[in-house]
Amino acid sequence: xxxxxxxxxxxxxxxxxxxxxxxxxxxxxxxxxxxxxxxxxxxxxxxxxxxxxxxxxxxxxxxxxxxxxxxxxxxxxxxxxxxxxxxxxxxxxxxxxxxxxxxxxxxxxxxxxxxx
Numbered sequence: 750x751x752x753x754x755x756x757x758x759x760x761x762x763x764x765x766x767x768x769x770x771x772x773x774x775x776x777x778x779x780x781x782x783x784x785x786x787x788x789x790x791x792x793x794x795x796x797x798x799x800x801x802x803x804x805x806x807x808x809x810x811x812x813x814x815x816x817x818x819x820x821x822x823x824x825x826x827x828x829x830x831x832x833x834x835x836x837x838x839x840x841x842x843x844x845x846x847x848x849x850x851x852x853x854x855x856x857x858x859x860x861x862x863x864x865x
Contacts, residue, residue, distance in 0.1 A: 764817050765789055767835045771842035775857060781850055785811045787842070792818050804845035813845045 772787040793802045793816045801823060804815045820841045826833045840854075847854040 767838040771839040775846050788814045790814050806849045
């Protein structure tokens, strides 16, 4: 009898999960984001003046699209582990939502960062 195998989880699934949990937090905290769709795409259709975009915001369609490959491959992590990769992905979701709302990303979860 073989030992049970651990469930395999792909990078895409981990990325989607991180985007989904961050999006749900933002939707619960900001009424303006409740009807906004957060989608994941592999790559942006084209580059822009600043290079390869990590996300695109479409306020007229209530849509935020996060591009998995640029976020994963072009971000510099100071520590390569699951926690820091998840924080990097969540940071991209927060920055994209902040652009959608025309706010500073730190304004989106101020109570989350107060520990004293």
